[in-house]
Amino acid sequence: MTRPPTAALVVACAAVLTTVAGLVIAWSLRPPALSDAGATAPQDELRCGTTTCRSIVKREVGVDSVELLVGEGAGRIRTAGASGPNIFELTIASSGAEITEASLQCVDAEVGVCLVRGEVDGEVLGEVLVRRSGAWSRAQVPYVSSGAYLALRDVDDDTVADVVAVQRACPSGDDCAGWFAQVFSLAEGGGELGCTAVVDVPEALPGWPEVGPSPPDLGSCGT
Template structure:
């Protein structure tokens, strides 16, 4: 029996709609692409844990943008611009660090450096991302400050920012008035540059409140 033209057209429209719906569902469920640097290419529906990501703070690093995103129990760091779009896991969030508008510090140079940091349990946790030859990658993680100060500063004047951490020279879980500065290099293979002598109050640390020791003030940590 020949179907009426109107019925045939309706059936064809339903078939097309079903196909389009299936393609959309498949697209929405696709995994995020992974770049050679191990970062995920960003998506518009990016999620952080159980919720959609929300932007907390964003900075420009030359022609690149760097942005911290958080959700329920998870976080991301997103880069964009000349270096291309990338997304890295923000591991300090899963450790409980609180991300605020003061949690991101970036230094723009030939080797760009960004420090993401947050407080948890009386300490400051941080992780660092470095841009070399136009590509971002994750540096050693995590950095920890028991003295509530973690920042970037080019201590050894090699044109690459170093990580400056204030530490308290106290037994674990104890409270004492003993403070020192620990410095980590991000150049080459990285590593510890050294520590300053212990002082009795944080105000006596070099450069306080923007702690910036001179290389001559550093010695082997623990010596």
């Protein structure tokens, strides 16, 4: 018996609806794409030199965070939080300095300060970010310690951290029994605060092992 046209039409429509329903179910069960899962697509990954950046250390500085990222022969400093996102070049990484979890020291205050340091060829290289009025900027002076010590300490009690660098009292490459501490201000205007007297062993420096001379300990650094 020939099926009535109306019945055939009903069967055809039912088949179409079944197919559409199957497609809808298959779509709902598909594996999540990168954008659905909240992941970052490869083209959006932050690059450090020839490789993708990897995080080494992150510190909280009040309402902000400061993070060190490194790759093959290059690195970046990333800040986030109330100050907004910022990315700075990690210049000492490009100079070959070793970046570790101990490379980042930060002091949270009205003027926030972060020192990034790393060792290369027997010296410690450093660079500084300063947060004033809620905005981070780079201190333009690069810092070098020939005595394997570079750290932040408020030497002059002005509530702004200073950079303390231990130096060898001899020409580069020479070995001598002479050590002194050199202090740099990060307050507005900056500049060199002075140097301590030369001592025979680093343990004799004021405050060792956390070197921190007081203003009366400082004199001219000479030439």
